Every structure is written in structure tokens, then in C-alpha cells.
Amino acid sequence: MEDSLKSFCFVLGSGSAGKLLLMVSFFRFRIAAMDNTSKFPDRRLNVAPMMDWTDRHCRYFHRILAPSALLYTEMVTTGAVLHGNLERLIGFNPEEHPLALQLGGSDPADLAESARIAQEYGYDEINLNVGCPSDRVQRGRFGACLMLEPALVRDCVSAMRDAVEIPVTVKTRLGVDDCFSYDYFSNFVDEVAKSGCQVFIVHARKALLAGLSPKENRDVPELHHDWVYRLKSERPELTIVLNGGITTKAQAIEPLDALDGVMLGRAAYHTPWLLAGLQQEIFGSRGVESREEAVGIMTRYIRRQSAEGVPVKNISRHVLGLFQGLPGARRWRRYISENAHLDAGNDRLLLQALDHMQRGIAIAPGSVAVHENALE
Numbered sequence: 001m002e003d004s005l006k007s008f009c010f011v012l013g014s015g016s017a018g019k020l021l022l023m024v025s026f027f028r029f030r031i032a033a034m035d036n037t038s039k040f041p042d043r044r045l046n047v048a049p050m051m052d053w054t055d056r057h058c059r060y061f062h063r064i065l066a067p068s069a070l071l072y073t074e075m076v077t078t079g080a081v082l083h084g085n086l087e088r089l090i091g092f093n094p095e096e097h098p099l100a101l102q103l104g105g106s107d108p109a110d111l112a113e114s115a116r117i118a119q120e121y122g123y124d125e126i127n128l129n130v131g132c133p134s135d136r137v138q139r140g141r142f143g144a145c146l147m148l149e150p151a152l153v154r155d156c157v158s159a160m161r162d163a164v165e166i167p168v169t170v171k172t173r174l175g176v177d178d179c180f181s182y183d184y185f186s187n188f189v190d191e192v193a194k195s196g197c198q199v200f201i202v203h204a205r206k207a208l209l210a211g212l213s214p215k216e217n218r219d220v221p222e223l224h225h226d227w228v229y230r231l232k233s234e235r236p237e238l239t240i241v242l243n244g245g246i247t248t249k250a251q252a253i254e255p256l257d258a259l260d261g262v263m264l265g266r267a268a269y270h271t272p273w274l275l276a277g278l279q280q281e282i283f284g285s286r287g288v289e290s291r292e293e294a295v296g297i298m299t300r301y302i303r304r305q306s307a308e309g310v311p312v313k314n315i316s317r318h319v320l321g322l323f324q325g326l327p328g329a330r331r332w333r334r335y336i337s338e339n340a341h342l343d344a345g346n347d348r349l350l351l352q353a354l355d356h357m358q359r360g361i362a363i364a365p366g367s368v369a370v371h372e373n374a375l376e
């Protein structure tokens with residue numbers, strides 16, 4: 001702890017007026033992260049699994065904004081877990097708890113063994129992907145096409161539950177192709193629930209297995225949040241989390257009266273400060289006080305990671321949306337995009353981007369005043 005504090009102060013430089021402020025926030029962040037583990041499972045706020053996006057660096061960033069959110073990894077296939085480099089594929093920072101590993105697969109024995117490995121690795125939950133429509137996933141006979149095989153999903157979840165003590169949950173859609181009606185959806189859930197699975201995260205649209213790209217499959221099929229509400233009202237004993245199309249604080253808060261939680265994907269990634277607002281609104285506590293404070297913590301994180309050989313751009317790409325919607329957001333994004341790869345070892349990139357952005361705002365006519373608590 002002391003070592004990490006020393007390195008944190010090093011990032012800030014000596015004699016900085018912001019040093020004390022950031023030391024305090026550093027401790028607060030650590031304490032919030034610790035508290036957070038004991039509150040699990042609180043499923044009111046979830047950040048979706050997103051391939052290529054929610055890697056460990058992204059999750060670390062989301063964690064400082066929303067200490068109480070449940071975070072999900074990208075989908076990892078059972079083949080990768082069983083035969084790949086585990087640390088690279090499923091390694092995570094201790095601060096990321098509570099954290100769920102999302103698995104892709106359809107062989108009960110492989111899923112069970114992968115779940116066991118994940119539990120041993122320290123994950124808090126295993127989630128089975130029954131929603132991904134990509135061709136690659138279909139060829140492997142898992143993801144969304146598993147909605148066509150409810151008994152197999154039941155058996156997969158049973159095998160996983162037998163192998164671990166941590167919760168096993170399912171992320172599903174409403175249906176696939178022509179298997180798309182409220183009855184089909186609720187029967188699917190009932191069949192899977194026979195395994196003992198009690199938590200269903202529902203991306204509230206169907207998937208079309210042919211003719212749409214994965215990206216189109218996240219937008220084109222119509223959303224039916226009402227099906228998710230109906231499922232919960234008819235099966236109150238199940239824990240039901242709503243996913244799909246939630247982009248504002250109000251849209252995220254409202255379902256919590258009737259449902260157990262909301263899961264945000266694209267909005268969390270593109271407008272991450274939304275997570276800070278939801279942390280405050282839902283849990284009545286804060287991760288960080290300001291975006292600038294988040295920049296300070298991420299700078300320290302970048303410093304630590306780049307010392308281990310991680311390119312700065314692997315981390316900085318996830319914070320591009322931090323100032324989204326504010327004056328200067330473009331300058332922030334552009335500075336990072338243009339400079340992240342130039343000097344791969346530049347662990348002060350975010351501080352420089354912040355400075356660059358604030359100078360731009362200060363000189364723009366009619367601009368909003370910048371914060372005085374600049375980091376340097």
C-alpha cells in the first residue's frame with residue numbers, strides 16, 4: 001500500500017497543490033473498492049461484457065467511476081480458458097471486484113472445467129453467453145443460437161453450478177429468428193431455471209442469425225423492454241437484469257423500481273461519466289469527485305502498467321469518452337488519439353491531454369471556466 005502511494009505521488013510531482021487532494025481521493029478509491037466486495041451481489045448496476053472493449057484496463061477505469069457496479073469481462077471461449085494463456089485471457093486487477101467472467105461455449109464438461117478455473121482465479125461470478133450472434137460463435141454452436149436449445153443450456157448451467165460455489169448466471173436475448181414470442185422466451189428461461197440458475201440478464205431484443213452483422217444485431221431488431229418487465233412480474237423469485245438501449249441516467253434508474261438491475265453497454269463505454277452519476281444516484285456514494293480526479297488515478301495506473309510493458313494506448317483508448325458532452329471533449333479525444341502511439345512510454349499522456357484541453361477551453365470565446373484544481 002505504501003509503495004503504491006509513493007508511486008502515485010511520483011506521478012503528480014513534488015510540491016503540487018493538487019497532491020493532497022489526490023492522495024485523499026486515492027485512499028477513498030481504495031476504500032470504496034474494498035467495501036464494494038462485501039456488498040456483492042448487488043446487481044442494480046452492471047457494465048456489459050463487450051468484446052475488445054471491456055478488457056482489464058477498461059474495467060479498472062469503470063471501477064473508479066462506479067465502485068459498486070458489477071463488471072463483466074469480454075466473452076472468453078472455453079477453448080481459450082482450457083488451452084490458452086490464462087493470465088493474458090482472464091487476468092484482472094484486484095480492484096476490479098466484483099467481477100464476472102463471461103464464458104462462451106456449449107459443452108457442459110468444458111464449461112464446468114472453465115468455471116472451476118475461473119473460480120480458482122478469483123472471479124465472483126460466471127456468466128454464460130446466450131446472446132452473441134456472430135458467425136464464428138454460431139460455427140462453435142454457442143452464443144445466441146443456444147436459445148434454440150434450452151435443454152442444452154440447462155445442462156450446461158447445471159454442470160457449471162455443480163463445479164463452483166460462485167453464482168452462475170445467463171445473459172440471453174428474447175429469441176432468435178422465428179423462435180420469437182413472449183412464450184418462447186419465458187419457456188426458455190423456465191427451462192434454464194431448472195438448473196437452479198436464478199439470475200438472467202436480458203438483452204431485450206431478438207437476434208437474427210443470418211443476414212445481420214453483430215453490430216446490426218445490436219440495433220436493428222426492435223427492443224421489447226416490456227417482455228422483461230412481464231417476466232419479472234410473473235417470476236418474482238428470479239433476479240432479472242434489463243439490458244439494451246439504456247443511454248441516460250433516467251432510463252437506468254426507472255427500471256429499478258420493478259427489476260433487479262440494469263446493464264449498460266455502449267453508453268457506459270462512450271459516455272463513462274454516466275457511471276459516476278449512476279453510482280451516486282443508486283448507491284448514494286461516489287467513486288471519484290470529478291473527471292480530473294479520475295484522470296489522476298488513471299495516470300497512476302498507466303504508470304504502473306507501462307512499467308510492466310503495457311503500451312499506453314492500450315489503456316488511454318478507453319478514456320476517450322470521459323469528457324463527452326463537455327466543452328473541450330474533442331480536444332481531449334484528439335490529443336490522446338494523436339499522441340498515444342507516438343511515445344509509447346509516455347505515462348503522463350492523460351495529464352498532458354487534460355492540460356491541452358483546459359487551455360483550449362480557456363481561450364475559446366464564451367467558454368466555461370476551467371477547474372482550478374489542475375493536476376500540475
Ligand SMILES: Cc1cc2nc3c(=O)[nH]c(=O)nc-3n(C[C@H](O)[C@H](O)[C@H](O)COP(=O)(O)O)c2cc1C
Pocket residue numbers: 048049050051052053074075102129130131132171203218243244245246263264265266267
Ligand atoms: C463492441 C461490443 C462488443 C460486445 N461483446 C459482447 C460479448 O462479448 N458478450 C455479450 O454477451 N455481449 C456483447 N455485446 C453486447 C452487449 O453486452 C450488450 O448486450 C449490447 O450492447 C446491448 O446493450 P447496450 O444497448 O447498453 O449497448 C457487445 C457489444 C458491443 C458494442
